[in-house]
Amino acid sequence: MPVPSNKTPGLLKLHSLDNVLTATRSLEAGEHLLLEGQSITLTESIPIGYKVSACDIREGEKIFKYGVPIGSARCQISAGTVVHTHNLQSDYLPTYTLDGKNSYLKIHS
Amino acid sequence: MKAFLRPDGKKGIRNVIVVVYLVECAHHVAREIAFPFRDQEVHLIGFTGCYPNHYSHRMLERLCTHPNVAGALLISLGCEGFNRSQLATTIRATGRPVHTLVIQSTGGTRKTIAEGTKWIQETIQAATATPQVEMEMHELIVGTICGGSDATSGITANPAMGRAFDLLVEKNGTAIFEETGELIGCEQIMAARAVTPELGQELIRSVEKAARHYTVLGHGSFAPGNADGGLTTQEEKSMGAYSKSGSSKISGIIKPGDIPPGGGLYLLDVVPDGEVRFGFANINDNAEIAELIACGSHIIIFSTGRGSVVGSAISPVIKVCANPETFRRMPEDMDVDAGRILEGKGSLEEVGQEIYAKIIAVANRERTASELLGHQEFSLTYKSFEPIGPSCLPLNYQTYAMAH
Numbered sequence: 001m002p003v004p005s006n007k008t009p010g011l012l013k014l015h016s017l018d019n020v021l022t023a024t025r026s027l028e029a030g031e032h033l034l035l036e037g038q039s040i041t042l043t044e045s046i047p048i049g050y051k052v053s054a055c056d057i058r059e060g061e062k063i064f065k066y067g068v069p070i071g072s073a074r075c076q077i078s079a080g081t082v083v084h085t086h087n088l089q090s091d092y093l094p095t096y097t098l099d100g101k102n103s104y105l106k107i108h109s
Numbered sequence: 110m111k112a113f114l115r116p117d118g119k120k121g122i123r124n125v126i127v128v129v130y131l132v133e134c135a136h137h138v139a140r141e142i143a144f145p146f147r148d149q150e151v152h153l154i155g156f157t158g159c160y161p162n163h164y165s166h167r168m169l170e171r172l173c174t175h176p177n178v179a180g181a182l183l184i185s186l187g188c189e190g191f192n193r194s195q196l197a198t199t200i201r202a203t204g205r206p207v208h209t210l211v212i213q214s215t216g217g218t219r220k221t222i223a224e225g226t227k228w229i230q231e232t233i234q235a236a237t238a239t240p241q242v243e244m245e246m247h248e249l250i251v252g253t254i255c256g257g258s259d260a261t262s263g264i265t266a267n268p269a270m271g272r273a274f275d276l277l278v279e280k281n282g283t284a285i286f287e288e289t290g291e292l293i294g295c296e297q298i299m300a301a302r303a304v305t306p307e308l309g310q311e312l313i314r315s316v317e318k319a320a321r322h323y324t325v326l327g328h329g330s331f332a333p334g335n336a337d338g339g340l341t342t343q344e345e346k347s348m349g350a351y352s353k354s355g356s357s358k359i360s361g362i363i364k365p366g367d368i369p370p371g372g373g374l375y376l377l378d379v380v381p382d383g384e385v386r387f388g389f390a391n392i393n394d395n396a397e398i399a400e401l402i403a404c405g406s407h408i409i410i411f412s413t414g415r416g417s418v419v420g421s422a423i424s425p426v427i428k429v430c431a432n433p434e435t436f437r438r439m440p441e442d443m444d445v446d447a448g449r450i451l452e453g454k455g456s457l458e459e460v461g462q463e464i465y466a467k468i469i470a471v472a473n474r475e476r477t478a479s480e481l482l483g484h485q486e487f488s489l490t491y492k493s494f495e496p497i498g499p500s501c502l503p504l505n506y507q508t509y510a511m512a513h
Contacts, residue, residue, distance in 0.1 A: 022264060024451040048434055049260030050339040070345035090342035092293055
């Protein structure tokens, strides 16, 4: 049985419609977090402010944060993984990063 | 609040003398004059271009006659396109002391610096006699901006600043939010807050204009540091930025240099009109701050997650830090720790009230972190705008039209 982290909650759901959560502190891989009765085990470390999927998300599905769509999933996203430029794209404008591709992978590779 | 009363009746919360270069070629001379007085409220502003531009001329007119400004020294090389005599006439008409030095006719660098220094010494002395009067909340204009945003900005600092804006608007103060390029994706929910449906349509049009502008230039209002800080898309950044506006009704749309004609919440449309010319709408945060100040802002509240250090010439900048890790890393540059909300050490309401109290304290001469560190950044570029129409100010267009 995974044991929930005894630190501060760590993940915040900003709106009831959201399918991503926000890290309220830097989280470590392997931490077990409880959210609305569901236990989530983190497969990777997550910096403060970053988004984590609250459920399995299909390719092309809208990502909701603040109760509004902030873009679409580039690929299948399983619950408890980081949602960033590698798996989420804008419905309006491309996102610019210094290496021209995925800044999140650059930081964490 | 105690304010400095200007001869034109405006009330300022700082007693600044501006040294203004009218082309880059006069920048060094102007800086040499201003620098020794940097701790005595002498600030350097100017325009680098040699070719005349209606927008930049109007910006400098508004900035040199800003409520926080006591007088202006204009530094011209002599051959640039800027209409220096028209600017001086506008400033003189408000009763403020103004002096123009033309480097080519004064006799070069050294002589101009010497004459300028003498004028500044005399004008500082005269400015100490500026009468001080009581100022009410309905006379205060506050602008808001976010810079160096990360994914905490939209959760802590921005909504807390929105709470402070709600308190200000409740007291009939004037609040200005801006950067329509950072409202892309929020236009429909924003339009629902307009005081009239027609204004709602104007709000949507202003955001559509920004989206077109950024599409032509191939780049939104999104810096690499935003992505490093956990923001993924323009829409996500927009939602965070939008929360700075609070929840009050939106009273109108203004453009750079328009002074809001009454208390309430206004959107400053910073994206130029017409075909895309002169490049990016705002090349950096300070270009936006200068526009908020040109609309009369006495104070700027600035939220940052990554950790911006900037201040501004003319009006003090209050920095609200969204990210608790950033606050611990660079506390001297910050005025308010909003990131503590994430650590359960404060609510949005509490931080909102702290920001509101900070605004009053800074209006009453308390120095901000960036003022204490000597920050006086300034940026002004080429742009072009059409005047706003009556549907942009449904409540008080007549007042606006008479004043402009």
